[in-house]
Amino acid sequence: MDKTNDRTVYANPGDIELTRKAADDNVELVADRLRKMMPECGFGELGTCCVMCYMGPCRIDPFGLGARTGVCGATPDVIVARNFLRSATGGAASHAGHARELAILLLEIAEGKAPGYKVREEGKLLSLAGKLGVPVDGRPVDAVAGDVARKALEDFGRQDGKPMNWIRARSSRIEYAKWEKLGLIVSNPHNEIETAMHRTSMGNDADPLNLWVATLRMGMVDNFAGLMLATDLSDIIFGIPTPKVVTANYSVLKEGEVNIACHGHNPILASKVAEWADRLEGEAKAAGAGRVNVVGICCIGNELVMRYGVPYAGHEAQTELFLATGAIDAMVVDMQCIMPSLPVIAKCYKTRFITTVPFVRHPEAIHVDFNTGAADERAQEIVRHGIAAYKERKAAGIRTRIPDVSSKALTGISVETLVSVLSTVDAKDPLKPVIDAIAAGEILGAVGMVGCPNPKLRDGAMTEKMAEGLLRNNVLIVTTGCVNHILAQGGFLTSEATERYAGPRLKKVLTAIGQAAGLGGPLPPVLHMGSCVDNSRIYDLLAALAGKLGVEISQLPVAGSAPEFITEKAISIGSFFLAAGILVHLAPAPRVFGSPFAVSLLTEKLPALNGGKVLVAATPEAAVSGILAHLREKRQALGLAQA
Amino acid sequence: MRRVVYDPLKCTACKTCELQCSVAHSRSGDLLAAIFESPPPLPRLSVAWTPGVNVPVKCAHCETAPCLLGCPVGAIRREGKSDSVLIDEDRCIGCFSCVLLCPYGAVRLSFDRKRAYKCDGCADRISEGLEPACSFSCPTGALAWREVEEVAREKTALTAVRDAAALARGGEIAAGEGSPLGTILKMREEMARG
Numbered sequence: 071m072d073k074t075n076d077r078t079v080y081a082n083p084g085d086i087e088l089t090r091k092a093a094d095d096n097v098e099l100v101a102d103r104l105r106k107m108m109p110e111c112g113f114g115e116l117g118t119c120c121v122m123c124y125m126g127p128c129r130i131d132p133f134g135l136g137a138r139t140g141v142c143g144a145t146p147d148v149i150v151a152r153n154f155l156r157s158a159t160g161g162a163a164s165h166a167g168h169a170r171e172l173a174i175l176l177l178e179i180a181e182g183k184a185p186g187y188k189v190r191e192e193g194k195l196l197s198l199a200g201k202l203g204v205p206v207d208g209r210p211v212d213a214v215a216g217d218v219a220r221k222a223l224e225d226f227g228r229q230d231g232k233p234m235n236w237i238r239a240r241s242s243r244i245e246y247a248k249w250e251k252l253g254l255i256v257s258n259p260h261n262e263i264e265t266a267m268h269r270t271s272m273g274n275d276a277d278p279l280n281l282w283v284a285t286l287r288m289g290m291v292d293n294f295a296g297l298m299l300a301t302d303l304s305d306i307i308f309g310i311p312t313p314k315v316v317t318a319n320y321s322v323l324k325e326g327e328v329n330i331a332c333h334g335h336n337p338i339l340a341s342k343v344a345e346w347a348d349r350l351e352g353e354a355k356a357a358g359a360g361r362v363n364v365v366g367i368c369c370i371g372n373e374l375v376m377r378y379g380v381p382y383a384g385h386e387a388q389t390e391l392f393l394a395t396g397a398i399d400a401m402v403v404d405m406q407c408i409m410p411s412l413p414v415i416a417k418c419y420k421t422r423f424i425t426t427v428p429f430v431r432h433p434e435a436i437h438v439d440f441n442t443g444a445a446d447e448r449a450q451e452i453v454r455h456g457i458a459a460y461k462e463r464k465a466a467g468i469r470t471r472i473p474d475v476s477s478k479a480l481t482g483i484s485v486e487t488l489v490s491v492l493s494t495v496d497a498k499d500p501l502k503p504v505i506d507a508i509a510a511g512e513i514l515g516a517v518g519m520v521g522c523p524n525p526k527l528r529d530g531a532m533t534e535k536m537a538e539g540l541l542r543n544n545v546l547i548v549t550t551g552c553v554n555h556i557l558a559q560g561g562f563l564t565s566e567a568t569e570r571y572a573g574p575r576l577k578k579v580l581t582a583i584g585q586a587a588g589l590g591g592p593l594p595p596v597l598h599m600g601s602c603v604d605n606s607r608i609y610d611l612l613a614a615l616a617g618k619l620g621v622e623i624s625q626l627p628v629a630g631s632a633p634e635f636i637t638e639k640a641i642s643i644g645s646f647f648l649a650a651g652i653l654v655h656l657a658p659a660p661r662v663f664g665s666p667f668a669v670s671l672l673t674e675k676l677p678a679l680n681g682g683k684v685l686v687a688a689t690p691e692a693a694v695s696g697i698l699a700h701l702r703e704k705r706q707a708l709g710l711a712q713a
Numbered sequence: 714m715r716r717v718v719y720d721p722l723k724c725t726a727c728k729t730c731e732l733q734c735s736v737a738h739s740r741s742g743d744l745l746a747a748i749f750e751s752p753p754p755l756p757r758l759s760v761a762w763t764p765g766v767n768v769p770v771k772c773a774h775c776e777t778a779p780c781l782l783g784c785p786v787g788a789i790r791r792e793g794k795s796d797s798v799l800i801d802e803d804r805c806i807g808c809f810s811c812v813l814l815c816p817y818g819a820v821r822l823s824f825d826r827k828r829a830y831k832c833d834g835c836a837d838r839i840s841e842g843l844e845p846a847c848s849f850s851c852p853t854g855a856l857a858w859r860e861v862e863e864v865a866r867e868k869t870a871l872t873a874v875r876d877a878a879a880l881a882r883g884g885e886i887a888a889g890e891g892s893p894l895g896t897i898l899k900m901r902e903e904m905a906r907g
Contacts, residue, residue, distance in 0.1 A: 107852075109729070109733060109849070109850045111727060111729055111852070112729060112732040112733065112736070112744050113727075113728075113732065115744060115745075116744070116745075116748065129727075129728065131728075131731075132732075132744075132748040133735050133747075133748065133753040133754060133755070133756070134753055135753075135755065135756070136728075136731075659745055663744075663745045663748060664748070686745075
């Protein structure tokens with residue numbers, strides 16, 4: 071980490087300002103801890119460290135002088151495959167948990183047990199019900215909702231080995247047949263997760279290929295039992311995202327207001343907090359504050375911004391810095407990506423740190439036992455914590471600093487939105503303009519940039535530089551997750567970005583669409599498709615494009631990239647995109663290099679089998695050139711014009 | 714004068730030093746590329762073990778280096794700038810003399826290369842203003858890049874503390890018996906009081 075001085079034009083001046091303030095306040099940040107950790111353990115980096123039984127820990131000498139197998143005899147190929155499967159399982163478990171909460175909520179809504187919530191998107195409910203074989207004619211909405219929820223929960227409990235309802239309902243025939251052939255159709259997410267943990271524990275599966283197939287199956291669990299189920303049900307309960315122009319970055323915090331930051335992933339809690347923030351404005355005024363200002367951090371920022379237009383604060387790596395502003399009264403979190411450092415830092419600034427999920431707790435946090443049956447009461451309690459903390463913070467004279475940095479961003483481009491925007495160009499056949507533009511080489515291809523901000527690559531502005539490189543080469547970008555925050559703060563989610571970064575051909579297409587849609591400028595070159603579970607939207611879009619062309623998704627000139635990933639969730643999402651036959655770029659390097667088998671499988675054998683391929687490139691230049699080469703290869707295979 | 718010094722009490726034998734030493738002596742200098750190199754890069758130190766203690770063993774770059782003195786063909790020399798004892802692999806005849814003479818077991822023979830090899834003090838890294846790979850990478854500080862005089866001063870101070878404790882214990886035993894040690898300690902206490 072000798073890159074601290076390598077600040078780029080993309081470096082967020084607010085980050086720099088608050089890093090200095092945190093140093094003055096003696097607050098340790100993620101970058102400080104990372105510096106102390108470097109260099110990180112090479113055995114772990116290669117994936118050849120095994121701690122699954124107590125004959126170990128075992129580590130394989132990658133240079134061949136020392137141990138060549140673990141104490142149990144596991145080869146590095148087996149150790150790497152087991153470790154990787156376990157990470158994919160961690161990610162899929164997170165997404166399945168997220169989705170299951172929503173399925174239970176939908177059932178509670180149908181049964182009248184969750185008075186604070188209702189079905190907002192009847193159209194999507196009915197269309198999904200149709201796909202799931204749930205009768206809809208003449209039935210009340212709640213009855214249909216109950217049956218859809220039961221179909222979802224049936225998937226979690228299915229023991230008959232039959233394919234998941236969601237896979238049957240939500241995959242195209244051509245992809246389904248391909249997965250069936252490869253043995254990737256899964257029946258029950260919980261069974262897959264159980265089996266993965268079982269087979270990777272001491273003395274079970276020692277066939278690297280069998281273990282890697284299980285990883286691809288875990289990808290299927292992730293997408294169909296996690297991402298897609300969660301997106302479908304979120305849309306039904308909270309509404310389909312619509313385009314919203316919002317403000318991003320630190321200046322969304324307001325001096326003189328009760329600032330409540332929502333952090334985490336599931337909109338069940340945060341939507342209620344946002345609602346009660348408005349309803350309790352009177353109490354905030356009585357406490358001497360202007361109003362209650364809710365802002366969204368991390369994926370909850372994406373969920374709130376694209377449905378309610380809530381200010382779009384920042385990404386996961388900025389959470390500590392947001393606290394260091396001293397201007398946040400309450401940070402309320404649900405699950406995933408919540409650094410344990412946060413409640414400790416919150417204490418320094420009299421910020422109330424509120425956990426709400428039984429399995430996400432911290433000794434320094436206030437725990438509010440949030441549940442859907444009493445959602446309104448709990449949300450009020452949380453907002454009142456913020457109001458009370460505001461008074462305390464003012465009385466204590468906490469020094470605040472809100473960096474004056476902001477940018478505009480167009481968010482909320484769901485597939486439904488995109489289709490309606492494109493309908494303005496061609497009402498009968500909305501996807502035609504995009505397909506024509508791809509065919510003519512005006513759009514060279516599309517890349518889904520997804521995932522997290524990794525402090526290891528943040529100083530080099532990996533994500534921004536990659537985005538710029540791709541756009542210059544006429545590649546359209548769709549994004550989800552915290553990458554959205556990075557690119558929003560870098561100004562990529564605007565019409566101006568099209569003028570500034572897009573190559574001439576891409577600029578022409580986006581300008582035409584923007585004008586037809588009445589945006590008053592070009593469509594932004596980076597399309598915000600939501601949170602990390604909304605990668606299902608990217609898959610839906612690709613499936614629609616492939617379906618229109620009558621080809622497999624793997625034949626499209628598209629790629630996925632997690633340019634700064636951190637979490638196991640990125641591993642499981644990537645595993646699904648590999649199963650779907652898409653090139654997946656990863657940085658930092660996945661922990662597979664200790665296994666020659668894994669390297670050859672992911673770069674040579676799998677591409678030949680189903681088109682899926684891993685590209686590891688830790689510099690933006692290498693990533694862009696690798697992806698461009700892939701897109702050109704796919705175009706050539708389809709006989710498309712070379713741009 | 715700086716040397717890599719070790720503290721066996723802090724070593725957890727994670728072998729990161731070995732790994733990072735191999736990487737530092739690879740052609741690419743990058744772990745993910747180095748593991749594909751042939752022949753594979755070699756670590757120049759190794760973590761030795763005996764129940765209760767782990768010791769990262771490496772060349773001490775002795776002032777009067779037995780390996781240097783014993784080399785029959787003059788393949789070992791002392792490089793002035795980084796003060797390291799280096800093996801010139803081109804002149805090495807692979808005779809083992811240095812291996813036998815080294816009091817630490819820090820010199821190895823590479824059977825691939827038919828040459829002796831050992832820690833070169835990371836002369837390349839030092840000339841770039843970096844510290845040796847092993848101490849730089851050590852996650853617990855068991856290996857540290859330090860001034861030898863400073864280490865000696867610390868040890869001297871620790872010796873005083875240790876002896877003082879021993880004397881005090883001795884004094885307790887001796888007190889009241891009019892022993893010479895008791896008398897001396899009492900005299901010192903009175904002198905300290907003035």
